[in-house]
Amino acid sequence: MSKKRALLSVSDKTGLLDFAKGLVAAGYELISTGGTATYLKDAGLEVLDVASVTGFPEILEGRVKTLHPAIHGGLLAKRDSDLHREQVSQNQIDYIDLVCVNLYPFEETVKKAGVTEAEVIENIDIGGPSMLRSAAKNHQDVTVVCDVADYPAVLAELAENGQVSAATRRRLAIKVYHRTAAYDAAIARYFDQVDHLVPDILTLSYKLEDSLRYGENPHQKAWHYVSDQAESYTLQSATQLHGKQMSYNNLQDASAALDILNEFQGQTACVVLKHMNPCGVALGANVKEAFDKAYEADPVSIFGGIVAINGVVDLATAERLHAIFLEIILAEGYEAEALDLLKKKKNLRLYQIPQGGNLA
Template sequence: MSIKRALVSVSDKAGVVDFCRELSQLGVEIISTGGTKNLLAEAGVPVIGISEVTGFPEILDGRVKTLHPAVHSGLLAVRDSAEHQQQMKDLELGYIDLVVVNLYPFQETISKPDVAYEDAIENIDIGGPTMLRSAAKNHAFVSVVVDSNDYAQVLEEVRAEGDTTLDTRKRLAAKVFRHTAAYDALISDYLCNVLGDPLPERYTVTYEKIQDLRYGENPHQAAAFYRKPMAPTGTLTTAEQLHGKELSYNNINDANAALQIVKEFTEPAVVAVKHMNPCGVGVGETIAEAYNKAYNADPTSIFGGIVAANRTIDAETAQPLSEIFLEIVLAPDFTPEALEILTKKKNIRLLKMGELTSSEARTSQHVVTTIEGGMVVQESDVHSITTDDLKVVTDRSPSGEELKQLLFGWKVVKHVKSNAIVLAADDMTVGVGAGQMNRVGAAKIAIEQAGEKANGAILASDAFFPMGDTVELAAKAGIKAIIQPGGSIKDEESIKMANEYGIAMVFTGVRHFKH
């Protein structure tokens, strides 16, 4: 076999003129439609209009042009079937050996902030996916190209042998089905959002590969990094890496954890993360002050960690950052002076995030967690509270400063693995107890880490106290105020214990489990 006839119809016209010109020079007849046909003709490439093949005009504003037996018989005929050959001969139909198609720009259309629903629907391609699927199904005989990056290989093989190899046709067909599946998934997602049905009976997602990773969580695990179409700015998938080695699987997870915490704050804030838990969080008048607090929260654990800032890193902040080993520093931007300081460290990864949207301004996304044999899907936890949401349940109300620290601690404990306890004072964490099997254990870790800094601090708990023992432990450490969801059948026990020790306690009515 050889490629004698190609059908070309593309919305992304990059490289298509040169590709078709060489095909024509190799003796391939080019069939085309609409704008692609006009472009090729203007460039002097011999081209036949689709209507000359079908004997039927393009109608309905171009909605119907390739949906015709003359096209799909040419794509789907089994070339080594005597019956198919005879039918093609009897009906005077010609074979199509190569299809080059990419689809209406649906993603680009719905990315526009003011896109009208009618415009989105009009940019759903019908004929394109149908041709792609026909050609891909019949890849034993038909080559199909959906990606201009494959033009060069196709030309190379046609020059050498007059046709592509079966292995190439299989690879191209597999890419087509991935492409059309992603296209349909994007349409489905758009319509689900329009209808307000985010969790339909079939949940289909699509992602684009950013890069292969050296390995996964451990060296024996393969891994890759993917981006969701239309990913918002201020996320790791849209970040610009300014310096350092490639990100690893663990780097990406840790950096994302740091990013989600720092987005909780509108004032200058810095977060240090190890193994997806914060080891230090600080806010201040400047980003340098915030970093100083985050560092002093736990100078030991920050070593080898991830640091996230919600303001541009300046030289004053960069200097102390450069004095310890860090895997990643991520921030909206870096001043030239800061880059000069930090890039002297060969391996530190610097990520420019662009503008960060605070949690209060974000809408909930979906979080997908895979399990063996399936997955669970939930809305992301972007819930935030103000002092108006708090219910004082003790005899003593928290002071203004205590309220400030309680809200600070609540923003942090939300992102700590459950069971979680956070101690805070002076706009910084002083103790973090994460991922324990019981709440008292988490409190003991946080209090031990805080040491003398626990005296006068506040305590934030991600879920309610099942009994009064955590409150008693906090009181003996000198903690003055507690924030917790409430809702236990033994709330009164905890309230009574807090009153005995003069602790102010507030309920949020909301928990933040993070398993």
């Protein structure tokens, strides 16, 4: 089996060892950098250091290591081009057939308490996005992997066919452009917030959370995307305890109910909502009183609606809720007997929201 080359350079080493072993079994020679190379060598794998490929040492505290023609020429060279083959040969460049890179954890770094700007800046990845984009641009010849979740699929294709299919290479390349765009958006957003800037171009990034049962109408498809940024009072941070999958309309209604509930932080409040319109909003000395008041505001429209509560649902309140047809209940908690009672309704969606403050 002829040797191919795979370049591995990751911050998140989840699943890396098994992936690397699978690549070796598929006939790949491994190239790696810094901590990733050390990690693989310590596990007993044979690894070629990037410096031995480039003929140039890692410098500037690792800021410069893969930004070299021996790396990017090996990634970008078109295998079916006579000119490219000639220039690769003239410059003694070897092809790199697979790149596995996940980026410095910029998004996680900026969320750390007390993080300094110097730490933030050091977590802006330069070489990683460059290699990903080079490999993605040349996905006709190169496999690029930026997500741990794709390791098994790549290894499965290599084991079955000896190569990664063109369709998979294209899918992974497209994924790279989404990832690098989101990464750059996070960096821009950080500096916008620190310097209180209003950008000329607003870049937003959302991650797929779930597929929905259907869209606004039953024949339509819909997906739920979430932001990793602090937004108002979102369903993203709630935990589903019971019930069937959400539809688009369910999601819209639940989000609207939580937005209203967010106006009453620190108070015992209940919001009853249906089709994006509040049927009743009330405060109470306790959860049951708040619900009773909200219910009395419109006891007809609540049918098939959503109830959101700043508080813990007790059995007495659960008995009132159980007697009504509802789509969703969102609350800070449920007493054990209350939860058992509400779970008797198979399709009733029950969510727990974080206590005492903004969900985001």
